Amino acid sequence: xxxxxxxxxxxxxxxxxxxxxxxxxxxxxxxxxxxxxxxxxxxxxxxxxxxxxxxxxxxxxxxxxxxxxxxxxxxxxxxxxxxxxxxxxxxxxxxxxxxxxxxxxxxxxxxxxxxxxxxxxxxxxxxxxxxxxxxxxxxxxxxxxxxxxxxxxxxxxxxxxxxxxxxxxxxxxxxxxxxxxxxxxxxxxxxxxxxxxxxxxxxxxxxxxxxxxxxxxxxxxxxxxxxxxxxxxxxxxxxxxxxxxxxxxxxxxxxxxxxxxxxxxxxxxxxxxxxxxxxxxxxxxxxxxxxxxxxxxxxxxxxxxxxxxxxxxxxxxxxxxxxxxxxxxxxxxxxxxxxxxxxxxxxxxxxxxxxxxxxxxxxxxxxxxxxxxxxxxxxxxxxxxxxxxxxxxxxxxxxxxxxxxxxxxxxxxxxxxxxxxxxxxxxxxxxxxxxxxxxxxxxxxxxxxxxxxxxxxxxxxxxxxxxxxxxxxxxxxxxxxxxxxxxxxxxxxxxxxxxxxxxxxxxxxxxxxxxxxxxxxxxxxxxxxxxxxxxxxxxxxxxxxxxxxxxxxxxxxxxxxxxxxxxxxxxxxxxxxxxxxxxxxxxxxxxxxxxxxxxxxxxxxxxxxxxxxxxxxxxxxxxxxxxxxxxxxxxxxxxxxxxxxxxxxxxxxxxxxxxxxxxxxxxxxxxxxxxxxxxxxxxxxxxxxxxxxxxxxxxxxxxxxxxxxxxxxxxxxxxxxxxxxx
Numbered sequence: 135x136x137x138x139x140x141x142x143x144x145x146x147x148x149x150x151x152x153x154x155x156x157x158x159x160x161x162x163x164x165x166x167x168x169x170x171x172x173x174x175x176x177x178x179x180x181x182x183x184x185x186x187x188x189x190x191x192x193x194x195x196x197x198x199x200x201x202x203x204x205x206x207x208x209x210x211x212x213x214x215x216x217x218x219x220x221x222x223x224x225x226x227x228x229x230x231x232x233x234x235x236x237x238x239x240x241x242x243x244x245x246x247x248x249x250x251x252x253x254x255x256x257x258x259x260x261x262x263x264x265x266x267x268x269x270x271x272x273x274x275x276x277x278x279x280x281x282x283x284x285x286x287x288x289x290x291x292x293x294x295x296x297x298x299x300x301x302x303x304x305x306x307x308x309x310x311x312x313x314x315x316x317x318x319x320x321x322x323x324x325x326x327x328x329x330x331x332x333x334x335x336x337x338x339x340x341x342x343x344x345x346x347x348x349x350x351x352x353x354x355x356x357x358x359x360x361x362x363x364x365x366x367x368x369x370x371x372x373x374x375x376x377x378x379x380x381x382x383x384x385x386x387x388x389x390x391x392x393x394x395x396x397x398x399x400x401x402x403x404x405x406x407x408x409x410x411x412x413x414x415x416x417x418x419x420x421x422x423x424x425x426x427x428x429x430x431x432x433x434x435x436x437x438x439x440x441x442x443x444x445x446x447x448x449x450x451x452x453x454x455x456x457x458x459x460x461x462x463x464x465x466x467x468x469x470x471x472x473x474x475x476x477x478x479x480x481x482x483x484x485x486x487x488x489x490x491x492x493x494x495x496x497x498x499x500x501x502x503x504x505x506x507x508x509x510x511x512x513x514x515x516x517x518x519x520x521x522x523x524x525x526x527x528x529x530x531x532x533x534x535x536x537x538x539x540x541x542x543x544x545x546x547x548x549x550x551x552x553x554x555x556x557x558x559x560x561x562x563x564x565x566x567x568x569x570x571x572x573x574x575x576x577x578x579x580x581x582x583x584x585x586x587x588x589x590x591x592x593x594x595x596x597x598x599x600x601x602x603x604x605x606x607x608x609x610x611x612x613x614x615x616x617x618x619x620x621x622x623x624x625x626x627x628x629x630x631x632x633x634x635x636x637x638x639x640x641x642x643x644x645x646x647x648x649x650x651x652x653x654x655x656x657x658x659x660x661x662x663x664x665x666x667x668x669x670x671x672x673x674x675x676x677x678x679x680x681x682x683x684x685x686x687x688x689x690x691x692x693x694x695x696x697x698x699x700x701x702x703x704x705x706x707x708x709x710x711x712x713x714x715x716x717x718x719x720x721x722x723x724x725x726x727x728x729x730x731x732x733x734x735x736x737x738x739x740x741x742x743x744x745x746x747x748x749x750x751x752x753x754x755x756x757x758x759x760x761x762x763x764x765x766x767x768x769x770x771x772x773x774x775x776x777x778x779x780x781x782x783x784x785x786x787x788x789x790x791x792x793x794x795x796x797x798x799x800x801x802x803x804x805x806x807x808x809x810x811x812x813x814x815x816x817x818x819x820x821x822x823x824x825x826x827x828x829x830x831x832x833x834x835x836x837x838x839x840x841x842x843x844x845x846x847x848x849x850x851x852x853x854x855x856x857x858x859x860x
Contacts, residue, residue: 161185163231163611174721176585176607176621181231183582183610191216194583196520196550198496201230202470205493206453209486211546212517213454221458228463244282245274253286253293257320260293264300266313274323283355284323292316299340308341315348319355326356343375350384359392359405383429386412390436401439409436431461438468442475450484492521501525507534516547523554530558549583556590562772565594569604581608589623597773598636601627602643606650618721619650625721628654630768633781634661638670652681653719660717663705664792665785668693671705682712688815703806706799710819713826717789796826800835807842817843817852824856 163181180201182194193208200208207225210217217225226232244250254272262268274284296313303309315330322329329352333345350365366385369377389409393402413436416429437445449469452459459465473487481487488509495501503525510518511533522534535558538551545551552572559565569591573584591604605624609617620628632640640646641654655677662670672693679686688708695701709715770779792798800823807816820843827836840859847853 159227159233161226161229161231162233174622175609175611175617176624177589178582178611182580184580185229185231187219187222189580190218190222192546192549194549194580195553195586196493196524196547197586198493198524202473202490203229203466205490206466206469206486208520208546209489209517212520213515215454215456216546217458217462221462224460225463225466228467244285247282247286250282250286250289253289256293257289260296261313264296264309264313265305266310269317272320272323274320284320288323289320292320295344299344303338303340308338311337312341312344315345319348319352322352322356326358329353339374340376343369343372343377346372346375347377347381350381354384354388354391357391357395359388359395363388363392363408380425382412383416383425383432386416386429386432390432393436393439403440406436406440410440427461431464434464434468438471438475442472443477443480445469446472446476446481446487447484450486454485489517489521492518493524496524503527507531510534510537516545520547520550523551526554526558528558528560549579553583553586553590556587556594559594562594562596566591566596566600569594580610582610584608585610585621589621592623592627595771595773598640600773601632601771602640602645606645606647619647619653620719620721622721625719626768627771628657628719630786631771631782633774633778633785634658634665634667634670635781636778637661638673641674652677656681656715657717657719660709660715661785661789663702663709664717664798665788666698668701678715682714685712699809700806702802703809704815706802706806707815707819710799710803710823710826713822717795796823797834799823800839804835804838804842811842812846817847817850820847821852821856824859827859 163178163183180199182189182200182204185204185207190207191211193204193211196205196208196212207217254274258269274282296316299309299312311334318328318330321327330345330348333342337345346365346369350362350369353359353362353365363385366381366388369375370379370381370385372378375381386409389405389412393405393409396402410433413429413433416425417433419426419429434445445468449465449472453462453465453469469486473481473490476487478491481491492506492509503522506518506521506525509515510522519534519537523530523538526534535555538555541548541551549572552568556565556568556572559568569587572579572587573591576584585607588604588607592601595601595604605620605627607621607624618625628637628640637654638658641651641658643651646654655674658670659674659678662668662674675689675693679689685708688704688711692701692704692708695704770782774782793801799819803816803819803823806813807820810816820839824836824839824843836859840856843850843853843856
């Protein structure tokens, strides 16, 4: 995903004495790249496309595989403890889809964070207001650009402190000396450098105390953590210092950094123990102050690294309280970290932890459906009913199905139960009836849930009419560029589940969205060539000429040709000229330009550069799709009659036996060139096929095509564009 939110507390690098508040933002689950392998814009894999306030009460279909953040929200609703508005607000910034000014793609450099730049500018502005000369750009990027050694809050704290000194002290050498000292502190952000000089002997008392704090902070930023802690301890002993109360907390922060500095994934126990000793009095103080809250969060960080099972047990209780803490967002994220670091036997003793384990196990080879079922049978609790249904296999116990059937529409588990009743139904007709009833609830149910029901409906379709209803899905996540026209299961069904005649019938249904209709028409048109179906090409010719306007003349010439061999050659030249004519529906990002001008690599055997099309026929049995999974021959749709199923098997075998799209077309075009070597339609097709090989001279036809192009059409513009076959 595109965010770093959700990391446990120990990954958060806050400024010294930073008291932060949640940033304003918006919820927008989005892909910065192509859809992932296990879901796309129709099927978000780990996060729901929407999270309205109502979903905290009615969570929709509670699914295994969702991020722990959403599992927690669902568990609270199922347990009869839905999170109210007061709890939702502090939770929201930890939503993986919550975008703020600092939410960026994975490779984002935090030093380019707008919030940091704003804080740096504020520091420059406040310095100028105090009469200090303007600084050159601050070099705050350390050797690890993924971590902010001096984050935005460090500069905000400096701005606040300088403002306070401006208000209480006269302008003059002492104030400029303070600014110089703070500049020296920040100079250590990128790498150890000069320390703030000692305060002059005649310096006022406030500057002396501030300088002690600045020197401790500089040691902290230059990673001299023991020295920083010792200096903060000294400040804590100075009754006159304005930093006296904060100093023990900062010394504990130095301990925590020292403990983590030994290497990723390892912890030095001694500094952690020292940090706990410093933090306990602060965290357990009677007075409720921001420092107490910060100390509690930092103590939780330390315990996550040293005693995760202890944190997990405490958070399991706190997250199940009627009124969760104000720190609920970070607690939910820390719970996930502690859950993973705690042995399964200890997790099994927890209320939420055991349920989360069951939901996370669904789909795993190690899943134990019986455990969840026994939990439901012994407790009769709604969360365990959902877990048992999620893990249930066909022929599930009648009592479980009866309990699911009895849930009223007002139950937070209602949609989940209906989903699994459809999935587990013994008869296709029953499954489709449940799906149709659920879809009739739109717009009450989300597009995400509607798509999930349609996925079941398509798998259990009884006829082509059912299929036509269930292949139409709603996008639930935005993408950059044009989205695909089909979800993954829809693309698989359309590519492998229907013989050409039925695909054509489906393509000509007026009820389909225009883009999906155009896609199906183009796929059927393209398949008509290798399947030797000129009748299909004739029926689709008007639609193809409309979509590919420049192809009209070649289309007419192909249909008018009575010699099958010549017609096949013209058809191959036509497909070579218009690479947007492809033989499969794609579940990946769609055309990035007009399909008539689509990028050449879509016909290559390896399609990694343009992840918008699998290579023509390679999604069939024996193919090796570019997204890395070898696919077995898909099961025949149950509704196909014997004759249609036999036809589909024959067509599958024909298409699966074809080479890559480039080699297939190149072979046909070279056959045509042998018969009609000077055909004026050849140069463009030859040039495009050569380039479709991507300069791979090892291709069987690459060199012969290049030689033919330059032998017979040396002065042609397409020959001039194709200077080499490499």
